[in-house]
Amino acid sequence: MNLPEVSIGGLCPKLPVIQGGMGIGISLSGLASAVANAGGIGIISGVQIGFREPDFEKDPVSANIRAIGKELRRARELAPNGIIGMNFMSIDSHYTEYVTEAVKQGADLIISGAGLPLTLPELTAGSQTRIVPIVSSARACRLILTKWLRKHNRFPDAVVVEGPLAGGHLGFKLDDLYNRTNQTLEQALADVVAYIRKFEQEHNVSIPIFAAGGIMDYTDVQRMLEIGASGVQVGSSFVTTKECDASDRFKQTYLDARPEDVRIIKSPTGFAARAVNTKFVQQAYDHGGIPVQHCFRCMPEICNAATTPYCLSQALFDAARGENMGGLVFCGGRVGELHEIVTVQQVMDRLTKPAAM
Structure with a gap:
C-alpha cells in the first residue's frame, strides 16, 4: 500500500506524518523544523513554552507569548519550506491568549486536545491557520464537529484520533486504563472513521484522519491506513533523535x-x-x-x-x-522499544518505508 497524499486545508506534506507536540520543552523549533524538512509536519508544543525566559517565574504568560513568536520564527528560519504548527492544551487558563499569538505569528496549524477545544474556530477566524482537534472516541469527535458547525459554521481541517498507548495526557478514564477495558486505537479509529465518512457525505467536505498512540514503524502505519486513516501522528520515536530539543538525560x-x-x-x-x-x-x-x-x-x-x-x-x-529525580517524563506505551539515538530522517524512513528484507 502506497502512502496517501494528504491535504489539511490545502497544506500538503510530502509524507502523511505529524510529529506530536510534546511539552514542556521537548518539541520546540529544533525538532519541529527537522521533521518539517524531512517532509512531515513539525509541531511545537505551546505548553509553558517560555520556561527558559528570564522573567518566566515572575510573569509566565508574557514569557510564553514571547516564546511562541521566537520558536515559530526560528522554526521558519530552519525549515523555510516546511509545515510548522503548534499544540496547545485546551484546559490551559490562558489558551485564548496563546492560540491568538500563534495565529498572529503565522502558525500553519493548531492541534489541540487535553479537553474539548470548542473555542478554536473563533480564535482562528479570518486567518490561514488550520485547526485540528485531538479526540479519543467517536463521541468526542461528534461533539466537537457538531458544535463547531452549529456555532461557527466551521469544519476541522483534520482530526487526530489518539489511542490509549499515547504518551502524556490521555482521553480515557483512569479505571479503564488500569483494567484495560478502554477501546484500542484500532477500535476508536474505526468508529471515528465511520462517523466522519458519513459527516463528509452529508456536508460535502473532506476531513483527513490521523491515528496516534503506539505508532512505531511502517507496519503500524499500514495497519492504520487499512482502517481508514489518512496518516499518523507520532511522538515518542522523535524523542530519541539527535534533533529533539530535550536534554540528553x-x-x-x-x-x-x-x-x-x-x-x-x-x-x-x-x-x-x-x-x-x-x-x-x-x-x-x-x-x-x-x-x-x-x-x-x-x-x-x-x-x-x-x-x-x-x-x-x-x-x-x-x-x-534532567533534574530533580528525573522529573515527570511523559512517554508512549511502547517506549521500551527505543534503544538508540537516531536522526529524524531515520525515524521518518522507519515510518514510511518497508523494513529491508
Missing part, C-alpha cells in the same frame, strides 16, 4: 525505560496520563507527594497548589532539564 530516560517502567498516573489536571516511573513519580504518587514551592497558576480552576501531589509545570521543567 531526558532522552536517556527513554533509552533506559523497560516496558515495566511505564506507569499510568492521574495528572494534577485530573486526566489520566502515561509516564516513566522515575524516582520523582514514585515520590509524587507512592511516598507522600512533593510540596509546591511556586505556583505558576497555569490551571487554577483545576489544580490547587495546597492539595496537588506536585506542581505539574515544575515537574515537566525538571524533566526537560
Whole structure:
C-alpha cells in the first residue's frame, strides 16, 4: 500500500506524518523544523513554552507569548519550506491568549486536545491557520464537529484520533486504563472513521484522519491506513533523535525505560496520563507527594497548589532539564522499544518505508 497524499486545508506534506507536540520543552523549533524538512509536519508544543525566559517565574504568560513568536520564527528560519504548527492544551487558563499569538505569528496549524477545544474556530477566524482537534472516541469527535458547525459554521481541517498507548495526557478514564477495558486505537479509529465518512457525505467536505498512540514503524502505519486513516501522528520515536530539543538525560530516560517502567498516573489536571516511573513519580504518587514551592497558576480552576501531589509545570521543567529525580517524563506505551539515538530522517524512513528484507 502506497502512502496517501494528504491535504489539511490545502497544506500538503510530502509524507502523511505529524510529529506530536510534546511539552514542556521537548518539541520546540529544533525538532519541529527537522521533521518539517524531512517532509512531515513539525509541531511545537505551546505548553509553558517560555520556561527558559528570564522573567518566566515572575510573569509566565508574557514569557510564553514571547516564546511562541521566537520558536515559530526560528522554526521558519530552519525549515523555510516546511509545515510548522503548534499544540496547545485546551484546559490551559490562558489558551485564548496563546492560540491568538500563534495565529498572529503565522502558525500553519493548531492541534489541540487535553479537553474539548470548542473555542478554536473563533480564535482562528479570518486567518490561514488550520485547526485540528485531538479526540479519543467517536463521541468526542461528534461533539466537537457538531458544535463547531452549529456555532461557527466551521469544519476541522483534520482530526487526530489518539489511542490509549499515547504518551502524556490521555482521553480515557483512569479505571479503564488500569483494567484495560478502554477501546484500542484500532477500535476508536474505526468508529471515528465511520462517523466522519458519513459527516463528509452529508456536508460535502473532506476531513483527513490521523491515528496516534503506539505508532512505531511502517507496519503500524499500514495497519492504520487499512482502517481508514489518512496518516499518523507520532511522538515518542522523535524523542530519541539527535534533533529533539530535550536534554540528553531526558532522552536517556527513554533509552533506559523497560516496558515495566511505564506507569499510568492521574495528572494534577485530573486526566489520566502515561509516564516513566522515575524516582520523582514514585515520590509524587507512592511516598507522600512533593510540596509546591511556586505556583505558576497555569490551571487554577483545576489544580490547587495546597492539595496537588506536585506542581505539574515544575515537574515537566525538571524533566526537560534532567533534574530533580528525573522529573515527570511523559512517554508512549511502547517506549521500551527505543534503544538508540537516531536522526529524524531515520525515524521518518522507519515510518514510511518497508523494513529491508
